[in-house]
Amino acid sequence: MQFSEITTPALILDRSRLQSNIDHLTDILAPHSLQLRPHLKTCKSLDVANLILDPGTGGITVSTLHEAEYFLSGGYTDILYAVSIVPQKLQQVKNLQEKGAKITLLLDNLKTAQDVSKEGMALDTVFPCLVEIDCDGKRAGLTPDAPELISIARSLHEQAGTHFEGLMSHSGGTYSCDSTEAIQEMAEAERKAVVQAGNRIKSEGLPCSTLSIGSTPAAYFSNNFDGITELRAGVYVFQDMVMEALQVCESSDISISVLATVISHKKDKNRVLIDAGSLALSADPGKKNNLGNTHFGLVCALEDSKPYSNLWITSTNQEHGLISLDHTSLSFEDFPIGSQIRILPNHACITAAAYPGYHVIEEGGEISAYWERCNGW
């Protein structure tokens, strides 16, 4: 199969870049004793997961119970559902347990902890739980010094329907950092927050076997994982323009791209139009580019996915992408109507979710496979 046979817009996955990204994080973590628990919310693909780890040899992270069910069907049984649980979803969790899964749940308040324990007893099961620690003020969780932390851990430990496993934090704040030093500082702050909270719990005589941290930027720039038992990262398998802006990767590391067709030349505006718009690329404005502008992806050549200098998706409509030729040495002749280009997306997790799967390309440019994704809820 060739690019020209694919209906555009479509999602392309470069297998060698993917493998290289997977290997790179393995190398980063090799000197350390912590486990990688990959976050599969980005890829939502068993084919990608199987490149990271063999089912049965390690745990995974998911962002929806739909993903949990999907990856369980592929043999992954040790699953962390890393979004705060609510009691209403526990019957679904119990159903997955009955199919052989160990689903570890996340929560951050005493009332929920008690309700999950009660429901565990009512359903004649035990729900393993982590407590979420807030390391950067960006999302959920308890600060490491929160008084409630001990009572939650104790409740989960002592009540029959739950098992307290430890702590989890997410350093999403690294996405807002403006230097690798700032990312490194935030990663260290995350480590300290989780270790400190864990020590508080252990000093109360409670077990706390899991100390889980994560975000791709933190994974790449942290140089200290002391005391941490596992790391979660997701977007590293694909990388994207946000990661490139954070210097986590080069644009040549980005394994995912949107294949699009040139559909119009707007000559009086020096603008090329393509058939990939806000549905195909996502409406995520990402980070500003080198021109200081918001954009919706970096335009690359079809065959080698090499970016054109200063060629950005400057704006989008639902099914239109607009590309300004200003600030480039390119002309309309470089992009004949009907020709194809590829776009490196701002945020791989969001862009990929628009597609049912990936067209996988090999190093020589051959399209060798189609890998499905599990979208939705």
Place this chain on the structure above:
Amino acid sequence: MQFSEITTPALILDRSRLQSNIDHLTDILAPHSLQLRPHLKTCKSLDVANLILDPGTGGITVSTLHEAEYFLSGGYTDILYAVSIVPQKLQQVKNLQEKGAKITLLLDNLKTAQDVSKEGMALDTVFPCLVEIDCDGKRAGLTPDAPELISIARSLHEQAGTHFEGLMSHSGGTYSCDSTEAIQEMAEAERKAVVQAGNRIKSEGLPCSTLSIGSTPAAYFSNNFDGITELRAGVYVFQDMVMEALQVCESSDISISVLATVISHKKDKNRVLIDAGSLALSADPGKKNNLGNTHFGLVCALEDSKPYSNLWITSTNQEHGLISLDHTSLSFEDFPIGSQIRILPNHACITAAAYPGYHVIEEGGEISAYWERCNGW
């Protein structure tokens, strides 16, 4: 079925608001002689389309050939594919013709016009075409005075593989207007642009039977459709927070909402968290709210979809929505963990695309149906 039985996040469609929005545009257009050709890229649903018009009684607009195929399967044969065509997609168009469709195509340059004619001859068919007119500089199309316009129209008219039907413009610039007067002016500018371009073509002795304009804001605020034969509008069936910001509608007109569950209370940040994030709501930042802030939707009560004052989705992660209680008189007790809320989205077309279908609710709150959507390409 009740809200509590629905797995969240999910898409809710209020049937009475939907019907009221459909009726309202019918009323607006009733005094005028132009036809409504609804743009079904927003709803992507036969059930919604069937409330607007009976198959066979009028034309529709689509943004993908996938939509064209879907609506054709429901009996809609007169279909305008309102995105610039490329020759590579013509075999697919021919396949739809063979299934009984009249697919009208759009283009804006001579080379494509000639290529489409050639391909029409090669495929032993005739492709009806419109030429896109640029009325606001925002997307594609020729300006009304462009010299190329006449040669394109003549080529489409004279070549055997095509039929020149007329002109089409899209006043997407109305989305950037800051007053209803500005929208009205832009709508009138659009009308004039298309009529002027049509007159140029007719003065050359060429037929030009279709003069098609459109955008929901223009449809609502224009008071002059002289010379225009048809109007396209799409988002009006649902409305959204962008339309509300443009004063096209009130928030109480918005027929679509995202159902979500409260999953955490972040008390030290005065923040409620829900299980609807950037995948469930879209990453589209829309327009700033009354507090001057970017947001990702307005939070409403579950049962009556009545908005809370100043209660916005202040930020999102992939599967987390964060709601600040600042600037409100609300407290955590108003949003118990496990309770449900609804969110009026920024951009209905984009948010809806994350879901395979709609849970339809009746005026009394009963969930009466599930209507599927045709997403993707």
